[in-house]
Amino acid sequence: LAKTTQPISMDSYEGQEVNITCSHNNIATNDYITWYQQFPSQGPRFIIQGYKTKVTNEVASLFIPADRKSSTLSLPRVSLSDTAVYYCLVGDSGNTPLVFGKGTRLSVIA
């Protein structure tokens, strides 16, 4: 599974857009890019998944450049409740267990 690198932590004020970038230089052709959110005392929660270009859902957007060696999770207008750890994972699908990196701890400040 491809290794990922993310910033350890980020701070943001409420109402701002937050972009968290993940590097995955060794991504394979069949790999998808998936982001998870984890609040304290809870299991990780699936946010968004993409293969290339841009994906948007009700929670976030995911931008993936043509070379797919990085990806950016974009959270629009964050609120205090978005304070969490965000994990970027890369791998192919089909019941392949996840290998978690250290994640990015996002702190949203009022």
Place this chain on the structure above:
Amino acid sequence: SAVISQKPSRDICQRGTSLTIQCQVDSQVTMMFWYRQQPGQSLTLIATANQGSEATYESGFVIDKFPISRPNLTFSTLTVSNMSPEDSSIYLCSVEGPIRGGYTFGSGTRLTVV
């Protein structure tokens, strides 16, 4: 997406004892995964559990310490045996879904060994 019920949510145990954690899924799944998350750390995969076969353990985890059962396609248990304070962690189970390549996690079991 699958709904996972994980029990207990937390426990405080004496060293040398064992704790069995249960994970119930509301749909049939081929594989279930068990993770450990030590305080302030990321998740580490313990093992993969297939129904009808022995679990596959990751490096650093052994069956004698973390025996796993998978009696059917909706249920699995993880036992933490002969516990020591170093076993104090959150233990989570996971299954694939809501989409292929995406995974759903249980709410976790917070274990404290004293």
